[in-house]
Structure formats: C-alpha cells, structure tokens
Amino acid sequence: MRYFALATDYDGTLAADGRVTKDTLTALKQLRASGRKLILVTGRELDDLLQVFEQIDLFDYVVAENGALLYCPASRQEKLLGEPAPTEFIKALRDRQVNPLSVGRVIVATWHPQETAVLETIRDLGLELQVIFNKGAVMVLPSGINKAAGLAAALDEMKLSPHNVVGVGDAENDHAFLSVCECSVAVANALPMLKERVDFVTDSSRGDGVIELIDKLIASDLSELDEQLQRHNILLGTKKDNSEVNIQPSGSSILLAGTSGGGKSTLATAVLERIAEQKYQFCIIDPEGDYENFEGAVVLGDAERSPRLTEVLDLLEKPYENVVVNLLGIAVEDRPAFFAELLPALLELRSRTGRPHWIVVDEAHHLMPASWNPASLTLPQQLEGMMLITVHPDRVAAAGLSLINTIVTVGNSPQENIKAFCEALGDCPPQIAPQTLETGEALAWFRGKQTEPFCFRIAPGHRERRRHARKYAEGELGEDKSFYFQGSQGKLNLRAQNLILFIQIAEGVDDETWLYHLQRGDYSRWFRQAIKDESLAEEAEEIEQNNRTSAHESRDAIKGAIAQHYTLPA
CATH class of the missing domain: 3.40.50.300 (P-loop containing nucleotide triphosphate hydrolases)
Known part of the structure; x- marks a missing residue:
C-alpha cells in the first residue's frame, strides 16, 4: 500500500454548508476499515468545529485554526502550534471597529473588507504576523503557521511520511498542505488556480468528490495516477x-x-x-x-x-x-x-x-x-x-x-x-x-x-561533483588537457595542470603574455573544453570581450570567477 492516510479540508471539500452527508460519513468509515488513517485540516476554530461535526472521532487527528492547533479526538488532547495573538493586537482591532472578529486559541479571524484595517494594525504595532485569505475570510496567524505546518505536526505524531498521504481541498489556504502531500487532489468545485496545481481533480463536488477519491483509494491505491505524478520522479x-x-x-x-x-x-x-x-x-x-x-x-x-x-x-x-x-x-x-x-x-x-x-x-x-x-x-x-x-x-x-x-x-x-x-x-x-x-x-x-x-x-550527485571540483582545482590534468602560458612569440611553455597552478602562474607572467591569451579567448576555451565548466567559461568570455579591461583588472576578474566556482586551498 502506498497511501496510508487521507488529509482533507472541511468546508467546501468534505462539507457543504458546514455539514457532512451520511454518504460521505459512510465513505470515511470504509476508508478507516481499509487500514488507512484520516486527518482533518481546517481553518475553523476547534469549538466551532465540534458544534457542527459530531463525528469528529472518525479522524485520527484534527489540524484546526489553519495549522495553529493540533487536536487528537481519541484523547481529546490539544496542542498549540503557535503563540496566541498579543492582547494589544486584539484591542487595537476592536478599537478600529473590526467586525466581525473571532479570536481562537491562536488564530484571529475576520472577513473582507477588513483586511486593510488588519494589515495596518500589524504594521503600526510592528508585529511578525501573517495574513491568510480564504474565500473572503481573513485569518491572522504567527509567521510560518499554515495548514502544511499543521499537517507536518500531525504526521510526526502518527510517525507517517507526507509521501504516504493523499490530500484533498478546494480553496486558497489549501495550497500549502496539498503541496507537501504525495498526491494532491481538488474537488470539482475548487478554485481554478488550485485545480491547475494539483495532481488530480475529481468529477464530483464537495463530499461526493471525496467519496469518489475514497473509492479510488480503496480499489486501486490510486495506481492509475502513478504516471502523472511526475513531480516526484x-x-x-x-x-x-x-x-x-x-x-x-x-x-x-x-x-x-x-x-x-x-x-x-x-x-x-x-x-x-x-x-x-x-x-x-x-x-x-x-x-x-x-x-x-x-x-x-x-x-x-x-x-x-x-x-x-x-x-x-x-x-x-x-x-x-x-x-x-x-x-x-x-x-x-x-x-x-x-x-x-x-x-x-x-x-x-x-x-x-x-x-x-x-x-x-x-x-x-x-x-x-x-x-x-x-x-x-x-x-x-x-x-x-x-x-x-x-x-x-x-x-x-x-x-x-x-x-x-x-x-x-x-x-x-x-x-x-x-x-x-x-x-x-x-x-x-x-x-x-x-x-x-x-x-x-x-x-x-x-x-x-x-x-x-x-x-x-x-x-x-553532489559528492561526485565535489570530487571533480577537487580534481580540477588541485588534481593532475593530463598534458593534453593542461593550460600552457606561451605568449605571442611562443618563448614560454609554462604548464598549468590544474586551477591552482593556473592562478599561481597567472600571477607571475608578464602583462603582455596574460593579455595575449586573454584576447585570443584562450582562458574561456580551456575552462569550457578541459575543465568542462560552461558557467565559468561564460564568465571568462565576458571578461575577455571587455576591451577596456587592463591586464591587472582582467587577471583579478578571472581569479575571482574561479574562486566563486571552486573552493581552493588557502
């Protein structure tokens, strides 16, 4: 089995007008019977959710307040995932006549068009708070708190990886948690931008869409979607x-x-x-x-x-x-x-x-x-x-x-x-x-x-690239791959078999020899053909093509470009 848990949004996904149908509840029970876990991820405050959704114990964990509160229905234990809003912030909003205003364990919420007053209050008080929008709702949370952070906390408790989770949602605030799930799904009534970014869109809306998804999970573990999950390749x-x-x-x-x-x-x-x-x-x-x-x-x-x-x-x-x-x-x-x-x-x-x-x-x-x-x-x-x-x-x-x-x-x-x-x-x-x-x-x-x-x-991989970087920086390139400082008359034959020796010799050769090779494009050619570093070669080409650059300036620029690409011994 690939998918061990379903993480679902509540309003507009699992529920319609705040309520979950009997058919949807039956599907949730069938998913649990298959050995999978259920996680509810919602922007609602917990007390509000408990009033409208009596069957909350179907879920192993509930992420409430848009990621700020973790709740375990089995033990009824709550865990705050962020600091409550400062009292002076709440008072300032009320002084500005922000209405409606809801204050949860952590979240502070209102509705459009109050976002201007909320943002101005955050600015005036110099607070590190973020504002999240969701279909007209305006939610204020500590920086870094969102549905993805809440889901991560739930998965840590369950010792599950997000690579074994399917997520389903419908609105702006669902982007964060859907992006970390192995398979992301939007119900048919989801916002167009969300539907463009997920891996799969159901044919049906709201609870019927969740039922459709659950049926596929139980029947095939979503194996029919494997080919289109390219982002994990x-x-x-x-x-x-x-x-x-x-x-x-x-x-x-x-x-x-x-x-x-x-x-x-x-x-x-x-x-x-x-x-x-x-x-x-x-x-x-x-x-x-x-x-x-x-x-x-x-x-x-x-x-x-x-x-x-x-x-x-x-x-x-x-x-x-x-x-x-x-x-x-x-x-x-x-x-x-x-x-x-x-x-x-x-x-x-x-x-x-x-x-x-x-x-x-x-x-x-x-x-x-x-x-x-x-x-x-x-x-x-x-x-x-x-x-x-x-x-x-x-x-x-x-x-x-x-x-x-x-x-x-x-x-x-x-x-x-x-x-x-x-x-x-x-x-x-x-x-x-x-x-x-x-x-x-x-x-x-x-x-x-x-x-x-x-x-x-x-x-x-990184280790192999680092090994090659060391080789080019301080290893021994063959005679046919080395750089030779010869000058216009060919009087010199100074061999640089790696980048360290190249820099050492470059610092000692006369300006005429340095400029001779610079104007011929020899440095970029060596970087490209022998060192096989296209990026370094392109930087060198820019230096070589700048006719106003002196020997001293171009030498320092080439040395600087090498230092940016390779860590050389001190």
Whole structure:
C-alpha cells in the first residue's frame, strides 16, 4: 500500500454548508476499515468545529485554526502550534471597529473588507504576523503557521511520511498542505488556480468528490495516477537528445549491475542523494562499508561492532531518518542469515507505515546468492522500492531478480549483464548489439515495457561533483588537457595542470603574455573544453570581450570567477 492516510479540508471539500452527508460519513468509515488513517485540516476554530461535526472521532487527528492547533479526538488532547495573538493586537482591532472578529486559541479571524484595517494594525504595532485569505475570510496567524505546518505536526505524531498521504481541498489556504502531500487532489468545485496545481481533480463536488477519491483509494491505491505524478520522479541522467531519464519513486525496483570501477557507486550515490533530497526514507544494507560516510544517513555497525536489528528498526520508525546498516562486523558467511532476518522486519515496518520507501542491497550476490534457499520464502511476489547492486547478476537469487522492473548497467559489455539477468529468470533477452560505454554512461532497460534498451549519461550527485571540483582545482590534468602560458612569440611553455597552478602562474607572467591569451579567448576555451565548466567559461568570455579591461583588472576578474566556482586551498 502506498497511501496510508487521507488529509482533507472541511468546508467546501468534505462539507457543504458546514455539514457532512451520511454518504460521505459512510465513505470515511470504509476508508478507516481499509487500514488507512484520516486527518482533518481546517481553518475553523476547534469549538466551532465540534458544534457542527459530531463525528469528529472518525479522524485520527484534527489540524484546526489553519495549522495553529493540533487536536487528537481519541484523547481529546490539544496542542498549540503557535503563540496566541498579543492582547494589544486584539484591542487595537476592536478599537478600529473590526467586525466581525473571532479570536481562537491562536488564530484571529475576520472577513473582507477588513483586511486593510488588519494589515495596518500589524504594521503600526510592528508585529511578525501573517495574513491568510480564504474565500473572503481573513485569518491572522504567527509567521510560518499554515495548514502544511499543521499537517507536518500531525504526521510526526502518527510517525507517517507526507509521501504516504493523499490530500484533498478546494480553496486558497489549501495550497500549502496539498503541496507537501504525495498526491494532491481538488474537488470539482475548487478554485481554478488550485485545480491547475494539483495532481488530480475529481468529477464530483464537495463530499461526493471525496467519496469518489475514497473509492479510488480503496480499489486501486490510486495506481492509475502513478504516471502523472511526475513531480516526484528521480533523475538518473540524460539521453543524447537531452531528454531526461527518470524513475518513479513508487512502483520501481532497480537492478544496478556492472564491473568494478564502471560507475555503479557513482550512479547509486547520485540516486540516493536525490531520494534523500525529496525526503523519501531509505535503508542501505552495506556489506563492505562503502556507504559509511554517506551524508544524511545514520550508520549502524562498523568493523568492530555488528548492527542490532532493534536499533535499525527503532531509527526507521522516525520518518526522516535514513539508515546505513554496515555489516563489516559480521563474518562474511553469516551476512546472508542476518539479511534474511532483517528484510522481513523491514517489510513488516513498511506494511504498517509505507517506509522505508527504498531498501538498497549492495553486493546483492553475497546477501542474496543464487543458492540461498530462504529467498523464495522471504521475498514477496511483488516488491517495490528495491535497489539491488551487484557485479554478478547471474549469482543473485532468482526470487530477488524477479522483483526487478528496471535494469541499469555500467562498465564493460553492459549487454552481457542484461543477458545474464534474463537467463537467470528464463526470459528471452532483448536484442542488444555489443557496445562499450564511455565513462559516465549507462545502459538502461525498462523490463515489461515496450521500450528497447538505451544509453544515457549519468547525472552525477553532489559528492561526485565535489570530487571533480577537487580534481580540477588541485588534481593532475593530463598534458593534453593542461593550460600552457606561451605568449605571442611562443618563448614560454609554462604548464598549468590544474586551477591552482593556473592562478599561481597567472600571477607571475608578464602583462603582455596574460593579455595575449586573454584576447585570443584562450582562458574561456580551456575552462569550457578541459575543465568542462560552461558557467565559468561564460564568465571568462565576458571578461575577455571587455576591451577596456587592463591586464591587472582582467587577471583579478578571472581569479575571482574561479574562486566563486571552486573552493581552493588557502
């Protein structure tokens, strides 16, 4: 199951004229019976809501006052998410004859056309308050408080990720919380601007639209919308025509195969960085300690200490904690048994929470060997959000390979990896001509789709870009990629094999030599062709084309441009 909770607005979405119909209530009960949670997200004050909606206990949590108040119907506990409005602010509004005026636990609300008086009062008193508009309502809240902040607080209490939530609304103040939900929905009567920004618009209005959405959730978990949820896609790279190669964060299981040194780690790290950037939770099972320095994840275990199953699960209970399970402290022959115990526990957690969204198994041929008897018992028939990384796909248990729908291979003879994968499953491999991939390239095949395997250039992650930045700044470029200060007469032959030496030599050469290369456009050409930094090259071109710039000024400008792009040693 992908969607574990429905977050819904009240007025104009769930309710019409403040009331919820019996049919809508029946649909809400059916959704709860499916094992999903319900969250009400409303601009109403809690006391007002309790008067008009007696069935509030259908909801696990209520976000009231447009995100300022969290209420648990089961325990009747309230939690303020912002500071109440200052008394002098309330008094000033009343002195200005602002009417009607409603004061909640935190929220202060009125109606159009009182917004001018409200804004002037905030300005005159120098308060850090925000004004939110909603179909004529004027709501005043502390800065940073909105429906998205309130929903986040509710999800923290429930230990759920917004990636496992569907949100539905109808008005301006719903933009914030819908934007953080994995799938955003507007009912048919919603404002046009909201309908333009959501992932799906129901055919029916208000409560009937919510019923329509609930029916789809129960029937298919909204799988029919997967293809149009493009905003969550994970970038792999680009084809020759510059079109992007993406995978969907849900519904994808990847085999990443290839020879050592072929770029598997580069691609895996880049994909994991993008998964983390979008706040999907991942768990990496790392037999060789290759991910012990991965940013944004907690590493459990090392060469001296084996990880404990309980501590892995305790961390993953927190929606935003990513975990690397380092197996160096476990004997090689015992690692498959540890993994056989860990994987069912991860899948049980996923069955309750939808997380971890991704389970990454490095050295999969060791942890899930072809001879591994428990594999068919441990692995379900379908398993999404799985990434298997291996040098030898033919040595991975067939039960594991059968889960894969996306194959990405790097290094020498990439077609052989796809062939080995298919043969291990008894499938007929696609026809692929023998080929050699260049560094930074990969071959992809979306199994089960009517597409042929294709090559693409890997989009490097932050770590890889930083590594290349260090290489260009202080590494050793080859003779054919180095810059040579020679001058107009060719009397010099000063080689700069990186940016540090380029700056050092540039500071020492005479003005005539510096200007000779400047006027020829040699600096921008080197930055573009050897350093492969188009942005730096464009800045250098502007400096080169400024005929009024002196040798001293242009030298400082080029040095400054390099310093902006690369962190050089002091």
